[in-house]
Amino acid sequence: MLATKNITAEELYKKLKNIKIGGTFCHFSLKKCQQMLPLIHEILELKEKKNAIILTHTYVSPEIIYSVGDFVGDSFELSKKAMETRATTIVFTAVRFMGETAKILNPDKEVLIPSNYNGCDLADDITAEKVRELKKQFPDYTFVCYINTTAPVKAECDVCVTSGNVYKVVERIPNDKIYFLPDEMMGLNLIEEFKKKDIKKDIKFYTGSCCVHKEYTLEDVLRDRIHYPKAQIISHPECKPEVCQNSDFVGSTSQMLNYLKDTSAEQFIVLTECGLSARVKAEHPDKNLVGMCTLCPFMKANRLEDILRVLKNPTNQDRVILDKTTIEKARRCLEKMFEYSK
Numbered sequence: 001m002l003a004t005k006n007i008t009a010e011e012l013y014k015k016l017k018n019i020k021i022g023g024t025f026c027h028f029s030l031k032k033c034q035q036m037l038p039l040i041h042e043i044l045e046l047k048e049k050k051n052a053i054i055l056t057h058t059y060v061s062p063e064i065i066y067s068v069g070d071f072v073g074d075s076f077e078l079s080k081k082a083m084e085t086r087a088t089t090i091v092f093t094a095v096r097f098m099g100e101t102a103k104i105l106n107p108d109k110e111v112l113i114p115s116n117y118n119g120c121d122l123a124d125d126i127t128a129e130k131v132r133e134l135k136k137q138f139p140d141y142t143f144v145c146y147i148n149t150t151a152p153v154k155a156e157c158d159v160c161v162t163s164g165n166v167y168k169v170v171e172r173i174p175n176d177k178i179y180f181l182p183d184e185m186m187g188l189n190l191i192e193e194f195k196k197k198d199i200k201k202d203i204k205f206y207t208g209s210c211c212v213h214k215e216y217t218l219e220d221v222l223r224d225r226i227h228y229p230k231a232q233i234i235s236h237p238e239c240k241p242e243v244c245q246n247s248d249f250v251g252s253t254s255q256m257l258n259y260l261k262d263t264s265a266e267q268f269i270v271l272t273e274c275g276l277s278a279r280v281k282a283e284h285p286d287k288n289l290v291g292m293c294t295l296c297p298f299m300k301a302n303r304l305e306d307i308l309r310v311l312k313n314p315t316n317q318d319r320v321i322l323d324k325t326t327i328e329k330a331r332r333c334l335e336k337m338f339e340y341s342k
């Protein structure tokens with residue numbers, strides 16, 4: 001549990017004061033914390049009254065994570081939390097497809113999305129209609145979708161994966177013909193990983209990409225190696241293959257955080273959304289981070305004001321509403337992932 005009902009401005013500031021990322025976007029003063037406090041207390045009271053839980057993705061703004069969030073994690077960890085919770089309302093501060101995953105796993109619960117943005121650069125790259133076309137084109141292939149896809153896309157696919165289990169799950173699928181979507185970079189990284197392990201699968205992939213992770217280039221990595229020779233570079237599998245191949249560690253946001261916690265390097269360069277750097281500074285202030293990070297406009301669109309609004313008076317736009325067939329088909333796709341990732 002992150003949020004405490006009687007949190008004070010001093011306690012919040014203590015958590016946030018080391019975070020200095022993304023220009024002035026994520027810089028906090030005691031005064032700023034004091035100003036946010038009435039809003040935070042109102043959210044916490046309402047949350048309790050409505051038997052709600054607030055799930056916060058690592059990439060949302062840190063003041064949300066450390067003031068009103070009950071749990072923080074990546075999309076897979078939050079989906080698991082959504083399954084375990086006894087709360088009747090789930091406020092999912094992330095992007096819409098993640099809220100949809102929570103709804104698929106908890107069809108009887110109300111899932112609310114406070115962000116005014118509906119999409120995500122990567123998830124919006126492919127539609128269910130496109131998947132149906134591809135399935136006609138490649139009838140012998142098992143269709144594997146990344147968790148960063150909409151519910152209708154998951155409903156058309158056979159198996160879902162996350163950035164943390166993609167290699168393990170695809171390896172275990174009893175078909176050598178795999179169509180992976182939507183992330184081209186992750187598809188290319190999958191092929192490279194299987195080459196290294198001598199796993200023979202025919203992998204085709206779609207050409208979607210994430211605006212945050214595709215920003216990092218090999219030139220960035222090589223320049224960082226010169227500027228910060230003692231730094232360990234850690235990256236996300238949504239980054240380009242040449243970036244991943246030249247990193248010291250590649251993993252999901254949770255795996256990156258764990259690696260960082262357990263590794264005693266002098267400096268680290270974290271090639272992912274700035275939210276991970278913020279969590280490192282808040283939770284492990286002794287770790288020395290250098291280099292750049294990138295902000296995700298979709299994740300950062302979540303605001304405390306909107307969390308209060310959806311708790312107080314949710315509209316159908318704020319609710320995740322999915323039809324029964326989509327829920328059942330998408331759930332089968334997620335369950336296959338749970339089965340293969342055990």
Ligand code: SF4
Nearest residue numbers: 120121122210212296
């Ligand atoms: S970082 Fe942002 S744009 Fe990229 S996949 Fe995640 S939510 Fe989508």
